[in-house]
Amino acid sequence: MIPTIAWQDDYVVMIDQRKLPFKESYVVCKTPAQVISAIRNMVIRGAPAIGVAAAMGLALGAHRIKSQNRSVFERRFRQICEQMGCARPTASNLFWAIESMQQVVTDNPQASVEELKQLIRKKADEVLAEDQAINQAIGHHGQVVVPDGATVLTHCNAGALATAGYGTALGVVRAAWEAGKNIQVLADETRPFLQGSRLTAWELQQDNIPVTLITDNMAGYLMSQGRVQLIVVGADRVAANGDVANKIGTYSVAVLAKENKVPFYVAAPLSTVDLSVATGKDIPIEERDPKEVTHSMGRAIAPHGVSAWNPAFDVTPNRLIHGIITEKGIARKPYKKSLKAMKTQSA
């Protein structure tokens, strides 16, 4: 299992995903500001992993607050939470993690500052530990939709590196593989950040699961040739109606799947489902530095001075989604009902 994020003494250590697969190096975060920066700069990415990193970053922040005065502590902790909430705008898990950590404070009105620090750290440890278990449950529920002999296409990286381990979309792949199914994976390279070619291909190679790399614009052609039997992707935020924000290009894959009658599934923990957002239209879509588009791995691929757009996510409407695979089972249409039932059950 690839270590995405871990405690090392009282510091948060992450594998630097910007450098993979060419270099296995680690970033050590000693302050919540360093964790925020690591999230923003994509040292760590993937909605569940961002949630875990935020929880751990807040525990780090709580630990570093010097005051023993509870109301001073609460105010400072709230400030750190607010800063953490600005790290990236789209992934639901970031806000879910922040709320979960703040809930510890609310739920323990009599606790001393030292007790709160311990409870917050305990909660962060739980978020970290639970994420792997949740992914294994997603894999367990999801692998039933993977036909034996299938070629499974995925976009971006919703794998061990996007989570505390095992993965969501790749958790489904891993569970199908562990169940003895003879499958192979088609990985979209996922420009501009190349999560598919750098991370998904590397992860699957490490696990000896057959993987073939393609450019993003090849997915449709291969579907039209009958060479894709299933599509599974992750999610950054799922609206109450089942619209899914995920890595840019996911919407295109979903439209091409519909055109070619290939089942299209989303795999995500319920922490990615945001019932406070009615539809995908209300999900904020991050726009990142155009330099990511005019460059590839730091090298210019376009003439100097050319304009570029860089929306990091898109929204796939619920009608294009066959099912949303969660740790509680597969949510089906109408999602408004099925997702709400699962969230209530999990709460």
Place this chain on the structure above:
Amino acid sequence: MIPTIAWQDDYVVMIDQRKLPFKESYVVCKTPAQVISAIRNMVIRGAPAIGVAAAMGLALGAHRIKSQNRSVFERRFRQICEQMGCARPTASNLFWAIESMQQVVTDNPQASVEELKQLIRKKADEVLAEDQAINQAIGHHGQVVVPDGATVLTHCNAGALATAGYGTALGVVRAAWEAGKNIQVLADETRPFLQGSRLTAWELQQDNIPVTLITDNMAGYLMSQGRVQLIVVGADRVAANGDVANKIGTYSVAVLAKENKVPFYVAAPLSTVDLSVATGKDIPIEERDPKEVTHSMGRAIAPHGVSAWNPAFDVTPNRLIHGIITEKGIARKPYKKSLKAMKTQSA
């Protein structure tokens, strides 16, 4: 105007499109084998430009045949034509150009070897000169479908660099711009060879036509946001029924255009229309070196040893195409009838 290909004394000179936009260097071809190699290695690319290069390469080959015996000349010239036909498999214009040059031999049964050499060179000069005029006619007919104020999306490079000058899809853009329409272009980067980011962006920048670069997987999202009013692409081969083989990813753009009700046009000279091929299923699709996918501009973007697929083209079915803009006007459905009429008219 950017010089794609030209005679320099008795040699064929091409701008090296592998190096653009970072370096303006030229490849000088002194033998037909060097022209074949330049086509195969994509020093020059784009169906019309490949046709022009083939014609000029054959004239070069004819010039170098030493025998004054006509039947020996014919046999040697036929061999060179056969070798030229193996340069790349998909672009129709290559085969059209070879046939046009062979026709010169057939049409002049009494000519001496020296006369044939001159006639062949004259024909190559005509192919070169006519291509620009054809592109301007394509622009003239096509620009009427470009709404004032439109954002026009294009894939790959069907510009001056893909032709003897002016371009097919970008010919339509240039003609609309010259007609005073306030338009802007969205350029898909077009992995793996990056014709969009390296060539289309550069060409338009040189002409001061507003251009914004996106990754291939952003096109669908921008269409869904109502930010694209028209799509125009080139073609490598058009079947008798109007199915279009073009750069990998074109099919995906066409499906996304249908989903989002954006008009999708193809711009191509009639030399790209191959009436001998009934449907797109019969068009051979080139598969290129997987290294183009595992690398970007020569640099690895994936773990060592990973598998990759690299189909260089895909086929867009005629039902997804609003019109095929040729030098004789815009062919509309049913294409079997309209294309045949135009081809007959042009012959």
